[in-house]
Amino acid sequence: MPLLIRIAPVALVLAAWELVSRAALVNPHVFPPVSEIALRWVALFVDGRIYLPLWETVWRALAGFAVAVAIGVPLGLLMGRVRAAEWFFEPLFSFGFPLPKIALIPLYVHWFGLFSLSKVMLISTDCLFPMVLFTYHGARGLSPVYLWSAQSRGTGRVRMLWRVVLPLSAASIYDGIQVAIVVAVLVAVVSEMVSGSTGLGQLMIRSYRFGDVRTAFAALVTISLVGYALYSAVQWLRGRLLFWHTGDV
Amino acid sequence: MRLLPLFIIVAAWQAASSAGWLPKALLPSFWEVASALGALVSSGEIFRHTASSFARAGAGFAIAVIGGIALGIVMARVKAVQRAVEPVLLLIYPVPKPALIPLFMIWLGIGDVSKVTVIALACLLPVVVASFNGARSVDDVLLWSARARGTSEHRLLWRVVLPAALPQIAAGVRTAIAIAIIVLVSSEFISAETGLGYLIFSYGGVGADDAMLAVVIWLGALGYLLDRLYLAGLRRAMSWHAFAH
Numbered sequence: 406m407p408l409l410i411r412i413a414p415v416a417l418v419l420a421a422w423e424l425v426s427r428a429a430l431v432n433p434h435v436f437p438p439v440s441e442i443a444l445r446w447v448a449l450f451v452d453g454r455i456y457l458p459l460w461e462t463v464w465r466a467l468a469g470f471a472v473a474v475a476i477g478v479p480l481g482l483l484m485g486r487v488r489a490a491e492w493f494f495e496p497l498f499s500f501g502f503p504l505p506k507i508a509l510i511p512l513y514v515h516w517f518g519l520f521s522l523s524k525v526m527l528i529s530t531d532c533l534f535p536m537v538l539f540t541y542h543g544a545r546g547l548s549p550v551y552l553w554s555a556q557s558r559g560t561g562r563v564r565m566l567w568r569v570v571l572p573l574s575a576a577s578i579y580d581g582i583q584v585a586i587v588v589a590v591l592v593a594v595v596s597e598m599v600s601g602s603t604g605l606g607q608l609m610i611r612s613y614r615f616g617d618v619r620t621a622f623a624a625l626v627t628i629s630l631v632g633y634a635l636y637s638a639v640q641w642l643r644g645r646l647l648f649w650h651t652g653d654v
Numbered sequence: 655m656r657l658l659p660l661f662i663i664v665a666a667w668q669a670a671s672s673a674g675w676l677p678k679a680l681l682p683s684f685w686e687v688a689s690a691l692g693a694l695v696s697s698g699e700i701f702r703h704t705a706s707s708f709a710r711a712g713a714g715f716a717i718a719v720i721g722g723i724a725l726g727i728v729m730a731r732v733k734a735v736q737r738a739v740e741p742v743l744l745l746i747y748p749v750p751k752p753a754l755i756p757l758f759m760i761w762l763g764i765g766d767v768s769k770v771t772v773i774a775l776a777c778l779l780p781v782v783v784a785s786f787n788g789a790r791s792v793d794d795v796l797l798w799s800a801r802a803r804g805t806s807e808h809r810l811l812w813r814v815v816l817p818a819a820l821p822q823i824a825a826g827v828r829t830a831i832a833i834a835i836i837v838l839v840s841s842e843f844i845s846a847e848t849g850l851g852y853l854i855f856s857y858g859g860v861g862a863d864d865a866m867l868a869v870v871i872w873l874g875a876l877g878y879l880l881d882r883l884y885l886a887g888l889r890r891a892m893s894w895h896a897f898a899h
Contacts, residue, residue, distance in 0.1 A: 411741055412741055413741075414737070414742055415742055415745055436761065493662075494659070496656050496658075496660060497663070500878065503881055504873075504877055505835050505839050505873065505874070505877060507836060507839055508839050509870065510843065510858075511855055511857075512858065512863070512866065512867065514858070515858065515861075515863065590750060594750050594752065594753050595750075595752045595753075595840045598752070598753070598756070598840070598843075598844055599840070599843045599844060599855075606753065609753060609756045609757075610756055610844070613756035613759060613760060616760065618757070618760055621756055622757060625749065625753055625757060628749075628750060628753050629748050629750070629753075630748075632749075
């Protein structure tokens, strides 16, 4: 029963929407009943039209995200432990973090073409900032006791980064991952809306051009579910990957 | 001194262009970008587009801040409002807000109304969440003490809950500034005839990379400046709070 009460406001909103549209208080073509949008959403899966754009958006987001993690984690660790790297990179990433990277879409299209490459590059650029900064703050803030202890046992510098600094910074790095996965989906969709080609963002724009609100809305629902699913998966994995982590070191 | 790495990058960029290692077709030299920016400024063109971008982002942002603070605080203090609004907000939360742009263009037209609405909606959530959390965590002792002196519930919201929640609200508003710029640029990329996003997109479309990069840098500098101004203003306004130190 509590669940029923909790979702009641949502149900009310949806019911009101359905009624307003069915009663033709608004143009049902522009504002279709929610039931018809739901049917269209199901239909997109049944006739298979959604799978290709869905796959394209997901793989672009994940590829850009993976590149950002692969570059951002080592760079952030380095910045956290090596003075010169910190001096050079920290201002660049701190200043760049709040800037809207999507403004670079036209430049990236020029450099990497209209198709997937420019989108994946833009996603990885945007995700790189949280990855680097979270890793850096994690690596910089850890207690020197662990480092002294490893050093006194003769651990080399490179080995130290991987075997001591990385595991100790894992919680902070994972915070960065949780930010970056959200950014990845957002940038994937925006770049698909702006520079066309394919994907869920493009499906939305195409539906908009044809005035097909049902499909545009169904695409929006799918995009939101993708974002939610990827974020949830990352969050679920946190407990499994960082099982040994009981709190902040 | 902290800016030195930035200067090194710019100097290396200019040097690579001058030496011919960086073909102009790939990236115009820093000098070309700077003179394009100079031309945009001296012709006044960039100010016109900055003004229309600012009007859009500012309107959406203002609606979100006023509405978001009010909604967040009322949600925190009135259980029924929280029960009614929270599930709806949770439903909207995972939606990447720029993806709403095409739908709102169908509903509200391709003009400014749809852009302002999406910006307001995107900025609303961080402000509501911050205000809600801030207002909910107000120290009960403050409330008891104000009530014991006969403060009305209405006045309590204004004079006790709002100031006590302000530090958290301020952080939410800062997030909203960054979101406003991102959604603004996305919406102007998708459809606009004025604005900085439009300017970037149209210069990019005709291959005028120097002017395009000039506007990108201008936009980045403005965003950075806004954030700094906001933080400086905050330090003054909240000198009573540890936040300022």
